[in-house]
Amino acid sequence: MNGIINFNKPVGITSCRAINHVKKAFHSKKAGHTGTLDPNANGVLPICIGKATQIVQFAIHLPKTYCGKMRLGIRTDSQDADGKIISESSCEKIHLELLKNIFQKYTGSIEQIPPMFSAVRVNGRRLYTLARKGISIARNPKKVHIYYLKLLDYEDDLVTFETKTSAGTYVRTLCDDIGNELGCGAYLAELTRTRVGGLKIEDSITIEDINRSTIGNGLKDTIYSIDRALSFFPSVKIKKEREKFVLLERKITRESIEDINGESDTGEYFRIHNFSGKLLGIASSLLNTTPLSSCHKQEVCFKFKKLLV
Numbered sequence: 001m002n003g004i005i006n007f008n009k010p011v012g013i014t015s016c017r018a019i020n021h022v023k024k025a026f027h028s029k030k031a032g033h034t035g036t037l038d039p040n041a042n043g044v045l046p047i048c049i050g051k052a053t054q055i056v057q058f059a060i061h062l063p064k065t066y067c068g069k070m071r072l073g074i075r076t077d078s079q080d081a082d083g084k085i086i087s088e089s090s091c092e093k094i095h096l097e098l099l100k101n102i103f104q105k106y107t108g109s110i111e112q113i114p115p116m117f118s119a120v121r122v123n124g125r126r127l128y129t130l131a132r133k134g135i136s137i138a139r140n141p142k143k144v145h146i147y148y149l150k151l152l153d154y155e156d157d158l159v160t161f162e163t164k165t166s167a168g169t170y171v172r173t174l175c176d177d178i179g180n181e182l183g184c185g186a187y188l189a190e191l192t193r194t195r196v197g198g199l200k201i202e203d204s205i206t207i208e209d210i211n212r213s214t215i216g217n218g219l220k221d222t223i224y225s226i227d228r229a230l231s232f233f234p235s236v237k238i239k240k241e242r243e244k245f246v247l248l249e250r251k252i253t254r255e256s257i258e259d260i261n262g263e264s265d266t267g268e269y270f271r272i273h274n275f276s277g278k279l280l281g282i283a284s285s286l287l288n289t290t291p292l293s294s295c296h297k298q299e300v301c302f303k304f305k306k307l308l309v
Contacts, residue, residue, distance in 0.1 A: 043193030
């Protein structure tokens with residue numbers, strides 16, 4: 001069985017444990033998620049099973065949307081509610097207008113330093129293994145993109161917000177950075193991932209759904225095809241007479257393209273379809289900011305990867 005499961009991970013389990021639940025329910029030997037969701041967070045965790053595991057490397061680049069709550073006045077070593085308190089400050093001078101201005105500052109392209117309690121590798125070691133021993137090391141900042149950061153509510157030092165981020169963004173680090181900017185500290189109190197690419201939480205399945213269903217009774221209908229799960233990426237249709245060339249050469253030139261449909265926030269990956277609409281694979285753009293219309297016929301536009309579907 002091949003496809004993507006739009007799984008709603010509950011609070012209290014790891015992403016790896018969520019994979020085990022799905023593997024068992026769908027009788028799949030191979031499975032992989034498209035971006036870790038912390039144990040104390042819940043929400044959309046797309047899990048690829050069977051041959052769909054080959055798209056994990058692309059699906060991890062899908063943007064993600066979250067709804068969360070940030071507690072002001074306290075900093076923790078893990079930047080969330082599970083960590084040890086490292087400082088406390090008064091928030092009585094924090095007002096709504098100040099929060100809105102800070103939120104605006106943290107919208108767009110920003111730099112983040114990965115938290116010590118994370119799965120990032122430095123010199124071959126996971127940061128969280130060092131953090132659990134009380135060791136902190138220098139980390140290089142990385143660029144991430146915050147598409148929007150909306151202030152939904154502020155009451156009793158608790159800020160409710162919604163944000164859409166690029167892949168690799170740590171929302172708890174975002175909260176910690178904002179707390180530092182405010183001068184009172186903050187940590188991520190609650191987090192729900194509501195969307196990954198085109199997969200929405202309202203269409204997801206829970207552990208309870210899995211426990212009361214079987215492959216022959218409801219579960220099979222919850223499997224997304226690779227094409228549907230990656231529908232966030234634009235589609236490139238290949239000319240009928242150029243399909244064999246694309247499959248053989250693993251590249252797509254301007255003269256091979258019949259049409260391009262859709263737009264993406266990432267602008268990096270594209271689904272490749274043949275003339276009849278069958279998904280052939282995924283391609284990465286080589287154009288950068290160059291418009292496709294200005295390219296010469298022989299110019300290579302995309303690096304193509306065939307999918308074994």
